[in-house]
Amino acid sequence: MIYFDNAATTMMKPPEVAEAVARAIGTFGGAGRGAHAASLDAGVTVLAARRCLSELLGGPGPEQVAFTGNATESLNGAICGLLQRGDHAVTTAASHNSVLRPLFRLQDAGAIDVAVVPVDAKGALDYEAFDAAFRADTRVAVVTHASNLTGDVYDIARMAEIAHSHDALIVVDAAQTVGLVPIDVASQRLDVVCFTGHKSLFGPQGTGGLCVAKGVEVAPFTVGGSGTHSFDRVHPRSMPERLEAGTLNAHGIAGLLVGADYVLSRGVREILLETQALARRFREGVRAVPGVTVYGGGEKGPHASERVRWPGGGASDGGPNAGEAERGIAIVALNVGEVDSSIVADMLGADYGICVRAGAHCAPLMHRALGTDRQGAVRFSFSHFNTPDQVDAGIAAIAEIAGRVL
């Protein structure tokens, strides 16, 4: 099997991740639920994971990192916890349904108004249009850091600057980028960063969280057991307990800690460059196949969304990391002629043992912008654990399939 569905979840992980989960299941009590050794073992591990995530995200400290089950839960929590009745919110057509559906649900209930800033036929965002979408009553902009369909990276620092100039907050969906693209909550002035643990952090499924800047108060989506202040009628207001009602998935978080540590030890930029090289090799290979269309514009052309500034200095338009930012993350979405993407994905899986994702990728507005809402797209997403030989096998498979169906 060749696994190229890493934007859905990474399957190949450092072996220490599973070992940590197995060890935790056999030894952990409930984190923050007792003073005995088993509870403390869990609590210390969760705290270490908060520290690790805060370091990875340039966050304000471990107490500002709250764990959830996944990025969708984090985004729902941030959206519902920041928006109030009568507010206006801004998002972009690059957003995943984990952003769109919570916003649309509030809008359909008559609670808020939503502006969706379009992207062009290559997925590029017009930042002036983004700026123009804000109103006096805009409380929050919820934006994706990188499209889960094209891999194009958007300039979250610039969007934060725009949001703050309108006295609005910025919530970032970093599901595709945390551990893969440098993020710095402090220097990029991000208010909330929502992440998942099971993709580029190599943690187990069922782990995720959000990093909240100090001074930003997200009302809890769920309230209940907190392990403290049990006689109070209301849930604690202090972070991270504020956003963590109920028993944490400490077993999963133990694995997440090991995965995130692995990323830190390897280096986010190094992993990005490695995976970008795989994606570039694949993109160049499949572009040479007659009839294959590759989507997105993250690596060429005068698109505003390519001029991405990286935290800590450097920009794609002249800084020390020039060029690095222009390629986006290691996702390549394609189609073979007019053939249904699900058919191509099925051939890849059944005949070549290559795992990819077809269809709409929970990104309906991006597909409409690209004109692929009927055909869908075949998404290849590469990880640190893929190899050039696997990429070449993917190219050969697409060439063979194109020869058969076109």
Add this chain to the structure above:
Amino acid sequence: MRQRTIKTVVTFSTNSDALAMEAVAREYAVPGRIIPVPSDIDAGCGLAWCVSADDRATLMQALAHHALAYEGVFETMLY
């Protein structure tokens, strides 16, 4: 190399229903396999069960016998 032929495709309301089908098929050797839902049936993603049209009757018997929930049954050309 597979040829494009008429297939019977069963769709499901939920992924859980599709996976219940997969679980039964693994245990009782029901013909066919899971595929992504072809977009001419539904562009909104999801999983479907695909068999050769010749196996349609066997499949329908298995669905009924194991009380498996499904949404629709389609005939379509697939590889």
